[in-house]
Structures are given as structure tokens and as C-alpha cells.
Amino acid sequence: MTDRPQIAPANGKLGVLTPGMGAVSTTFIAGVLAARKGDALPIGSLTQMSHIRLGKRTDQRNPLIKDFVPLAGLDDLEFGGWDPYSDDAYTSAMKAGVLDPRHLEGIGEELRSVKPYPAVFSENWVKNLGGVDQVKEGANYMDLAERLMEDIDRFRSDKMVDRLVMVWCGSTEAYRDLSEAHVDIDAFVKGLKESDPAITPSQIYAYAALRMGVPFANGAPNLTVDFPAMVQLAAEEGIPIAGKDFKTGQTLMKTMVAPGLKARMLGIRGWFSTNILGNRDGEVLDDPESFRSKEVSKLGVLEQILQPEVYPELYGDLYHKVRINYYPPKGDDKEGWDSIDIFGWLGYPMQIKIDFLCKDSILAAPIVLDLALFMDLAARAGRSGVQEWLSFYFKSPQHGRGLYPENDLFIQHTKLKNNLRHMMGEELITHLGTEYYEEM
Numbered sequence: 070m071t072d073r074p075q076i077a078p079a080n081g082k083l084g085v086l087t088p089g090m091g092a093v094s095t096t097f098i099a100g101v102l103a104a105r106k107g108d109a110l111p112i113g114s115l116t117q118m119s120h121i122r123l124g125k126r127t128d129q130r131n132p133l134i135k136d137f138v139p140l141a142g143l144d145d146l147e148f149g150g151w152d153p154y155s156d157d158a159y160t161s162a163m164k165a166g167v168l169d170p171r172h173l174e175g176i177g178e179e180l181r182s183v184k185p186y187p188a189v190f191s192e193n194w195v196k197n198l199g200g201v202d203q204v205k206e207g208a209n210y211m212d213l214a215e216r217l218m219e220d221i222d223r224f225r226s227d228k229m230v231d232r233l234v235m236v237w238c239g240s241t242e243a244y245r246d247l248s249e250a251h252v253d254i255d256a257f258v259k260g261l262k263e264s265d266p267a268i269t270p271s272q273i274y275a276y277a278a279l280r281m282g283v284p285f286a287n288g289a290p291n292l293t294v295d296f297p298a299m300v301q302l303a304a305e306e307g308i309p310i311a312g313k314d315f316k317t318g319q320t321l322m323k324t325m326v327a328p329g330l331k332a333r334m335l336g337i338r339g340w341f342s343t344n345i346l347g348n349r350d351g352e353v354l355d356d357p358e359s360f361r362s363k364e365v366s367k368l369g370v371l372e373q374i375l376q377p378e379v380y381p382e383l384y385g386d387l388y389h390k391v392r393i394n395y396y397p398p399k400g401d402d403k404e405g406w407d408s409i410d411i412f413g414w415l416g417y418p419m420q421i422k423i424d425f426l427c428k429d430s431i432l433a434a435p436i437v438l439d440l441a442l443f444m445d446l447a448a449r450a451g452r453s454g455v456q457e458w459l460s461f462y463f464k465s466p467q468h469g470r471g472l473y474p475e476n477d478l479f480i481q482h483t484k485l486k487n488n489l490r491h492m493m494g495e496e497l498i499t500h501l502g503t504e505y506y507e508e509m
């Protein structure tokens with residue numbers, strides 16, 4: 070055991086606020102409610118299902134993560150959020166069509182009680198959403214941020230929660246480069262007061278959260294907390310932030326397969342990825358500007374894992390293409406199809422085809438749960454700023470200035486578990502292995 074930092078206990082209730090109460094958010098809430106009742110297992114969640122090895126392999130210490138680190142329990146969670154549609158979580162879940170009505174009926178009453186607050190929303194940033202019926206109005210963006218802070222306060226007292234976390238589950242915003250308003254917190258505050266058109270709704274939520282001391286994780290590719298002003302604010306307020314873009318279907322596969330091919334020094338000439346999906350997210354991503362945000366977050370992954378500058382013979386000529394096609398008949402059942410052209414010994418070509426018929430929100434829901442619980446843990450452990458140890462959950466992990474992101478799923482997994490060991494004062498596991506033989 071080493072010295073361990075103080076971690077405040079997880080006493081009382083934890084409020085989980087999601088801007089965006091569509092498919093992912095309602096699948097997450099419904100899943101937690103069902104798991105609480107013992108009706109279903111929270112499969113895919115490390116905080117609920119994973120064990121963690123402590124000490125030597127011969128020590129036989131392998132507790133569940135939730136028994137090892139002090140996490141909020143599922144029974145202690147309260148749910149809330151914002152959406153420009155006034156549907157409660159039950160109606161929204163029915164419309165999203167991810168979960169069978171038979172799964173929703175048993176928890177219908179609790180789901181109906183989760184009603185989104187009116188959203189800070191603009192069609193300039195998210196197109197293809199028609200008929201929105203509850204959008205906040207304000208004199209300027211700072212006014213809107215203050216309205217969000219009032220909602221946070223109201224939620225805190227209505228639900229009697231002790232702590233809060235916010236996880237962005239809203240639609241993907243249009244891609245824009247950063248502007249003058251993003252360079253530091255003074256410029257950003259000025260931008261809010263002047264309703265600078267370069268500031269997006271998700272950034273207004275993030276500002277409100279950090280000002281209220283609420284950790285913020287971003288599940289979409291928007292630059293929500295990934296710019297200097299917000300990093301500065303998180304540091305000044307001492308609040309954890311993390312992002313971007315939940316790592317689910319195709320990128321999950323990519324960050325499993327690419328490290329394996331690279332570990333064996335196999336070359337890759339081309340990687341063509343296409344997605345067919347028919348949910349509301351797919352409809353939003355049908356807009357080229359929202360797609361551009363997604364494309365940027367999806368494309369960086371291979372380049373970082375494969376290091377073409379270090380291995381030009383193997384990956385220097387890689388052609389990487391990503392497509393997303395909105396195809397309504399698929400609903401939330403996405404088809405992620407990868408055609409990979411690889412080469413081996415003496416350059417002989419081979420092919421790999423992956424056809425992942427996945428359920429997007431089923432893969433994303435446990436990520437929302439884990440992020441909520443781990444961000445709360447990070448705050449109680451006194452961590453602030455970018456939580457790189459949570460890269461495991463993101464397609465495009467946010468990272469410190471001057472660092473490259475870590476995309477390899479297996480390195481991310483080791484990083485996450487070693488951070489938990491470190492927090493609890495346990496030895497880190499290096500997998501060196503010589504100690505077993507020295508003792509013999």
C-alpha cells in the first residue's frame with residue numbers, strides 16, 4: 070500500500086443531469102431503474118460488473134470495482150435534464166424505440182416523473198430537429214446560463230441531492246473552429262454577455278455546470294469543454310471535465326482491432342468504414358455540418374494508434390474513409406461495416422471485413438452510468454481539470470496541451486484501473502512478472 074489521497078465518502082444522493090433526453094439518456098435512465106429493481110443486469114458497465122486485480126497474481130485479491138472504490142450506489146441516483154422537446158423520459162424512450170415496451174412498463178411511473186427542463190437550444194447548431202416545443206429565451210447568453218444555474222439549484226433542492234454531475238447526451242452540434250471568445254475565461258464571459266454567435270448551446274451548459282461546481286462529461290464530438298477558456302474555468306473552480314464522444318459501435322471495434330494488428334506489425338493499406346443508422350441521432354448527422362464534427366472525432370483514432378510517422382512502411386499510405394448514412398428502417402440498430410485491407414510478410418495482401426450489427430444506445434448507456442459515477446468519484450478525490458484516465462469511454466479523448474490522446478482501448482483500460490489503484494493507495498500493476506520467478 071502507498072499513501073493515498075483523501076476521498077470524501079459518497080454520502081447522500083447523486084443527481085445525474087443530462088442535457089439531451091433522447092435515445093441514449095433514456096436508455097441509461099431506464100436501465101438503471103430496471104437494474105435497481107433486479108429486473109436486468111447493467112451489462113457493459115465497469116462500475117457495476119468489473120473486478121479489479123490488486124497486488125500479485127498469487128494474492129487472489131480481485132474485488133468488484135464498486136466494492137473497491139467508494140462509488141455512489143444505483144439506489145442513490147436521481148435523474149434530470151433538459152431537452153427542446155417536452156416529452157417525459159417514458160414518452161421519449163417509447164419514441165426512441167430502443168427498449169421494448171415490456172421493459173419500460175415496469176418502470177413507467179418512475180420514467181414519467183423524469184421531465185426535462187426547457188433547453189438552451191439553437192437551430193443554427195443542430196438542424197433537422199423539427200417541432201421543438203420548449204426552448205429558453207433570454208436577453209443574452211449569460212442570461213441563459215443563469216437560467217440553467219437556476220434549474221440546477223431547483224433540481225438540487227427538489228430532489229434533495231448532495232452532489233451533481235452533468236453528462237452531455239444532446240445532439241451533435243455543427244462543426245466550427247474555435248474563435249476569439251474561446252481563448253480564455255474573460256473572453257468567454259464577454260462572449261456570453263454579447264451573445265457571441267461562435268458560442269454554442271453545449272458550451273453554455275458547460276459554463277453553467279462548472280460555475281455551479283458540477284463535473285461535466287461530454288458524450289458528443291462538440292468542443293463543449295475542450296477549449297482553453299473551459300479548461301481554465303475547470304482548473305480555477307477545481308472541477309473535473311472529460312470528453313469527447315462516447316466510444317460505442319464502430320470506433321470501439323476500431324480501437325480493439327487496430328492495436329492488435331499493430332502489435333503484430335501487420336501493415337494496413339486502407340480502412341473503409343460506413344455506418345447505416347436510422348435514429349434521431351442519424352437524422353441530425355445527416356446534416357453535413359454535424360457530420361463534420363463526427364468525422365473529425367472518428368478520423369483521428371487510427372492515425373494516433375498506428376503512428377504512421379514511426380512506421381511509414383506499414384501505415385504511411387493508409388487510406389481511411391468514414392461515412393455515416395441516415396437510413397430510417399434501421400432505427401437504433403446501427404450497422405457499422407468495416408472493410409480493411411491489410412498486408413503481411415513480404416507485402417502479401419489480406420482482407421478483414423467486420424459487420425457489426427449493434428444497438429448504439431445499448432452500448433452508450435453503460436458509458437453514461439460509468440462516467441457519472443467516476444466523475445463524481447474524481448470530484449470527491451479532489452481531482453480537477455481534464456480526466457484523461459477516463460479516455461477509455463471516448464472516441465476522441467480530451468487531453469492536456471502538448472500531449473497526444475491515448476486511443477488504444479487496452480492502454481486506456483490499464484490506465485483506468487491503475488488510476489483506481491492509485492486513488493486507493495494500492496500498488497500499480499506493471500505486468501513485469503519477474504517477481505514471481507525471483508522468489509522461486
Ligand SMILES: NC(=O)c1ccc[n+]([C@@H]2O[C@H](COP(=O)([O-])OP(=O)(O)OC[C@H]3O[C@@H](n4cnc5c(N)ncnc54)[C@H](O)[C@@H]3O)[C@@H](O)[C@H]2O)c1
Binds near residue numbers: 094165242318430
Ligand atoms: N448512441 C451512441 O452510441 C452514441 C455514441 C457516441 C456519441 N453519441 C452522441 O450522443 C448524443 C445523443 O445521442 P442519442 O442517440 O441519444 O440522440 P437523440 O437524437 O436520440 O437524443 C439527443 C437529444 O438531444 C436533444 N437536444 C438537442 N440539442 C439540445 C440542447 N441544446 N439542449 C438539450 N437537449 C438538446 C434532442 O432534442 C434529442 O432529444 C449525440 O450527440 C450522439 O452523437 C451517441
